[in-house]
Amino acid sequence: MPSVNPFAVAGASLPVDFLQVFLVVMVLAVVAGTLFDIVHKGSARYFFANMRKAKDKGRPLGGGELVSIAVQTAVVDVLASGEFCNHKRRVAHLLGMYGFVLYVVATAVMVFRYPTTATPPAIWPLLWWIGALMVLVGGYWFWFFIRVDVAAEGHSPFSLVKADLFVLSLLASVTLGVVWAAAGGGVGLLFWLYIIATIVLFGGVPWSKFAHMFFKPAAAFEKRVSRADGTAENLPTQTRDDPEQRKRHSMELMRDAPMDMGLGIKREAPRHY
Amino acid sequence: MPTFVYMTRCDGCGHCVDICPSDIMHIDPTYRRAYNIEPNMCWECYSCVKACPQHAIDVRGYADFAPLGHSVRVDRDERKGTIAWKIKFRDGTEKNFLSPITTKPWGTAIPKLADVPGPSSEMRESQLLYNEPKYIRLDEGGLRTLEDAGLKLKKGVYY
Numbered sequence: 068m069p070s071v072n073p074f075a076v077a078g079a080s081l082p083v084d085f086l087q088v089f090l091v092v093m094v095l096a097v098v099a100g101t102l103f104d105i106v107h108k109g110s111a112r113y114f115f116a117n118m119r120k121a122k123d124k125g126r127p128l129g130g131g132e133l134v135s136i137a138v139q140t141a142v143v144d145v146l147a148s149g150e151f152c153n154h155k156r157r158v159a160h161l162l163g164m165y166g167f168v169l170y171v172v173a174t175a176v177m178v179f180r181y182p183t184t185a186t187p188p189a190i191w192p193l194l195w196w197i198g199a200l201m202v203l204v205g206g207y208w209f210w211f212f213i214r215v216d217v218a219a220e221g222h223s224p225f226s227l228v229k230a231d232l233f234v235l236s237l238l239a240s241v242t243l244g245v246v247w248a249a250a251g252g253g254v255g256l257l258f259w260l261y262i263i264a265t266i267v268l269f270g271g272v273p274w275s276k277f278a279h280m281f282f283k284p285a286a287a288f289e290k291r292v293s294r295a296d297g298t299a300e301n302l303p304t305q306t307r308d309d310p311e312q313r314k315r316h317s318m319e320l321m322r323d324a325p326m327d328m329g330l331g332i333k334r335e336a337p338r339h340y
Numbered sequence: 341m342p343t344f345v346y347m348t349r350c351d352g353c354g355h356c357v358d359i360c361p362s363d364i365m366h367i368d369p370t371y372r373r374a375y376n377i378e379p380n381m382c383w384e385c386y387s388c389v390k391a392c393p394q395h396a397i398d399v400r401g402y403a404d405f406a407p408l409g410h411s412v413r414v415d416r417d418e419r420k421g422t423i424a425w426k427i428k429f430r431d432g433t434e435k436n437f438l439s440p441i442t443t444k445p446w447g448t449a450i451p452k453l454a455d456v457p458g459p460s461s462e463m464r465e466s467q468l469l470y471n472e473p474k475y476i477r478l479d480e481g482g483l484r485t486l487e488d489a490g491l492k493l494k495k496g497v498y499y
Contacts, residue, residue, distance in 0.1 A: 110348075113348070150351060150394075151351065152351075152353060152393040152394075153353055156353075214352075214372070215352040215353065215354045215357075215367050215372060216367045216369070216372060218354055219353075219354025219357040219358060219367060220354075220357060220366065220367050228369050228370060228372070229370055230369075230370055230371055230372040231372075286348060286349075300395065301411055301413050301426065301428070302395055302413045302414075302415050302426065303413060303414065303415045303424035303425055303426035303436055303437075303438075304424075304426075305424045305436055305438045306417060306420060306422065306424070306438075307417075307420045307421075307422050307438070308420075312438050315438060317437065317438060317439045317440070318422075318438060318439070318440065320440055320443045321421060321422075321440045321443050324421060324440075324443050324444065324445075325445060326420065327419055327420075328418065328419060328420065328421035328442065328444075328445045328446055329419070329445050329446045329447065330418060330419065330446060331418035331441070331442070331446040332355075332359065332391060332418065333355075333393070333418060334446070334447070337353065337354040337355045337357065337358035337359075338354070338358070339358050
């Protein structure tokens with residue numbers, strides 16, 4: 068099963084190039100949906116206005132510094148999901164993110180490169196399965212245990228709201244894809260349900276949080292820039308690391324305290340609702 | 341001066357929901373981000389502002405009380421055991437403060453109440469609560485009373 072290209076099996080019963088055209092339409096839907104989202108919510112305008120405002124107030128940054136910040140953003144915030152303070156959410160997000168990338172890349176390779184080959188090089192179907200299973204593990208773990216209204220508000224995991232459109236359509240699409248592929252990959256009810264769930268996932272971008280994968284890195288970059296130029300989003304920047312601050316009268320009682328006091332309220336997960 | 345949440349910064353971690361003593365910080369059912377459900381019941385204790393790891397919560401001053409241009413921002417760094425404040429006045433004056441939250445590592449100064457021997461029958465009969473009068477006056481003297489302070493009970497006066 069993990070060595071079979073389910074798209075080639077289905078493609079044999081579908082009009083020529085159906086799956087290739089479908090994939091291209093989905094990519095266009097994501098691009099159009101993201102652009103609409105940016106214009107509709109004004110997120111890009113807000114982002115650039117913030118950048119301009121901070122530029123007038125803060126220390127000017129050189130090109131080298133900006134490149135270094137961009138690399139840090141890419142490595143820490145994007146590739147390692149560094150924004151999350153809750154390690155469970157971070158692991159679930161990494162599973163979902165890398166799983167989704169593997170799943171999408173393997174799908175594209177099997178659909179475009181091996182459209183009629185039922186047994187392509189074993190690595191591609193294997194990556195497709197690994198990616199799909201990573202999405203399912205991360206996604207269902209998030210859905211049933213980690214998401215905030217379940218963890219912090221005590222709501223039932225089965226209560227659905229519009230904000231769930233992205234994660235639910237992703238889980239529906241991948242779950243149906245896995246079940247369809249496990250059942251042999253033909254063109255039956257499962258296949259069409261898989262297609263419908265995929266259309267909802269990629270076509271629902273303007274109404275879901277799908278576009279977060281584009282604007283979150285921009286927000287993380289802006290945050291790092293504001294720390295580097297001294298504006299720090301208007302937050303205080305004094306810390307005990309500075310020996311001058313340790314001499315303050317208010318810090319007298321901490322003279323012998325260790326520099327790392329351990330975790331306080333963050334020792335426990337916030338679930339005391 | 342109720343709190344409000346910058347939705348773009350909030351990642352829905354739930355710390356503000358957990359800590360709010362008024363139980364008015366909740367998760368928005370549409371966007372799944374935190375919001376203040378009842379701003380007029382907020383007593384500006386700043387608990388959520390300090391607890392938010394993303395600095396996504398701020399306090400809005402009423403325009404008649406704190407006109408435009410001021411800001412009060414706080415950073416609670418529990419690993420360092422400090423809390424830092426940055427106050428900006430309307431005329432551009434800026435004041436920065438840094439203070440300890442605790443002077444001992446977290447969790448090391450918790451009273452070990454389980455190890456304390458149970459109260460005697462005399463202590464049970466007494467009006468004093470656990471560790472009184474020790475905990476209510478810093479010197480080793482007796483219980484502070486109205487008579488000590490040269491006062492007398494008067495009808496109609498709340499002490």
